Amino acid sequence: xxxxxxxxxxxxxxxxxxxxxxxxxxxxxxxxxxxxxxxxxxxxxxxxxxxxxxxxxxxxxxxxxxxxxxxxxxxxxxxxxxxxxxxxxxxxxxxxxxxxxx
Numbered sequence: 001x002x003x004x005x006x007x008x009x010x011x012x013x014x015x016x017x018x019x020x021x022x023x024x025x026x027x028x029x030x031x032x033x034x035x036x037x038x039x040x041x042x043x044x045x046x047x048x049x050x051x052x053x054x055x056x057x058x059x060x061x062x063x064x065x066x067x068x069x070x071x072x073x074x075x076x077x078x079x080x081x082x083x084x085x086x087x088x089x090x091x092x093x094x095x096x097x098x099x100x101x102x
Contacts, residue, residue, distance in 0.1 A: 002097075003027040004054040005037075012047035025051070032094045034082045035065055043067050043079040053090075055097050061090045 005025040009018040029036040047067045052060040065081040
């Protein structure tokens, strides 16, 4: 995928943790409304993940995701959630990307 997650911060139970080099997040799937991620760390259900999201050659935009599900398989964590608080321009960037990669 031509998507990159930059400067992720996990918020859960009133605490937050920003990941630098030790936290790896990869986009498995994305839509206008949600995202599926693969990581090297557990992301709890009902947590929030904030990050800058680069889609293709667009300027990265700030995104926040509410995590709805999370699972682990052989030490690989997969999570899915819905975008919250995206502006109209960000939604259009995602829509164009999704339509281009159908």
